[in-house]
Amino acid sequence: MERDWANLEALGLILDKLYERVDQIWFGAVCKNWLSVAKLNHQNQELRNNVLPMLMIPKTNLSLYGISSNTTYEFQFPIPYYDNCCGCSHGWITTIHTKYHAYFALDIFITMFNPFKTVSPITLPPLRTYSDYYEGLLPKVTLSADPITSPNDYVVAVIYHRTLAIFNAGQPRWTSISYYGFIFMDVMFDGDLVYGLTKHHRLLSSDLSYLHEGDITTTINCISNSSFRKDLKCYLVKSLEGDLWMVRKLLNDRIMIKFEVFKLQLNAQREKVKWIVKLKSLGDNVLFVGDCDSISASASCFSGRLKQDSIYHINRAKHYTSFGQYWETFNVEIYNVKDGSICHQYAENSFLKHVPPPLWVALPFQ
Template sequence: ILSMKIDWRNLEALPLSIIFDKLVERIDHIYFSAVCKNWYSIAKFNYQNRQIHNNVLPMLMVPTKGCRKKRSLYGISLKKNYNFILPVPCKKRFCGSSHGWLAKVDYSSKVTLITLINPFKDAVSITLPPICFMDRYRRSVHSEYDVHKVVLSTNPIFKPHDYVVVAIYSMRQCLAFLKAGQKTWIYIDDIHRLFNDVIFYKGLVYAVGLLNNIVSFDLSYLKDEKVIPKVVSLEGDDYADRVYLVKSLEGDLWLVRKFIDFPEGEDNIDPSRGTKRFEVYNLELDFQTGELIQMLQIDSLGDNVLFVGDSDSVAVSASYFSNYLHKNSIYYTDDFYGDTLPYPNGAFDMKIYNVKEKKFRQHCPYYHWFKGMPPAVWVIPPFQWD
């Protein structure tokens, strides 16, 4: 029997493309492209000419087994822990995951600093100017929760002089903005508060609060120290524990509301503690006046699968990932924090909620090394061609 030595590096484009098509997780695409120049060119061609460019599956950044200093990645498609260690603090909560960047908070000498970290680009970081708010709206402990969420308009690596940072900060959950190169933040008048999520949508920024209060503003006019936004929807009396804004695959703006149960016995891991249900609404907006025409609840997500948490809220295609994702579902992480220790046992309320069936499934098991650690967060490893 003659043995054949296969020249893997110089395989033809067709078999390499078939191999590449079988890979689902973004980190596997990165591994593929790192094999050699030939494999890199195939990966680049597929990203530039195929559906894959617009269909990226978020991964979970989780605590690392046997290492209390760094984080690793978990792929929900194959339910697999990847041996890809990220050089980021393991015991720090990240208040944002946006365009491949993470946001963390440091507090010293009564100054609150937000630092952006790119764990996929040699852990390069951007320290933003101090964000200012009154001490009575600052936490006496767990200062990393003084900033609730940070969202970027785009990847600073691609547009280093043309990106915007939005922060939800203080116990009043107010809004502040920072354009690239600015030395001070631009603050939204704090009569508008209790916000929980922000999205860049059709040239405007929209922010939503826990009482269905929604505001918008145009970034091109952000020049003053304080800005009064346009009110899209007034506060109601129907409180949700968490809310998110997400752009659907069809281009509509959706509001996702999350309701949480808090039974007694918080000291132990109790599967009944956590998310009770979600509600999803399609927001019909008048783009001439900026007002909300109607908010229509939907019981089917169509081809959309949603990912929410301490990260950008995103939608991906159920049909594209038909072998890996559950249809009509919301994949969520544990992003609730209170005045007491936020995660005494680790963040374990991470599940899949089927909007149509109103049932829960698991997407990542709770491992014992999650105990006492900050919550997992969705990340999308960027693929940069240079």
């Protein structure tokens, strides 16, 4: 059967106007012709590598909010106990539950769900810690690769309390890493390296190539010791150009939130590092930071939809009652690195205690 190329070209023009991944997926679900157009569009490497993240928000059910379309999409996500969600990486949502033992011993059970594909959840070996402090137990969970495409070759990194732990698929247990009591704030993978960023901007690296050989010993190299003061939060993010950036979230004169972005500079042996002068512009990068993997998107690819030189982050605030109870409000704040201005998008009235924070999610194309 001869293709109607004129019709396909027209459909391609329509698809080019759909920036939200959900709309692209629904477009391809209409019929076979529309699906072929969607697949052809997805073969474009630039578009495939520049996915506009959506915001997963806790309502009656988990929903997705589109930054570009300013639309909330209601879904029934197959995630039991989603109130224990604590992060998202490669489309996998992480949930936890705990079991107490004697002498304040606490086992942390981590389960990963991919609500966007028909795959079984992954349950990881338990982590043991000694604390009765539950809130903020796992501030960060990240994956080196998608377990669907790399079922035997992915690594999980977890920050819990003052410790960084890593787990390689197929290994029986976690490898825990601590460094002189420093508090880890963020962690990310870069090839066979995992970087851990501490509260005082000390950057630690570990070569994970040994994990493929079954060895579970690890060596940590301190490659940066910054004299910066402590911040509210620091994030690691890889730019579109492949550089490693540190994003600092801090108070400006104790009144408003501001951000500063620094570029990591490594030598050829990746042994010495320094944070160069903070960036005055993000170039084509637009950053999305939060409790999940931080994401870079192209301002030019989403021209008119994203604000250039901007950092999108989720601002949360607790409101207490006279009875000691509290609820939380949140909105998306957009910080401009060039002029320091802030604007807001999507203000949610409130959500109850113990409901998970909103998460940036990069949806897979399916």
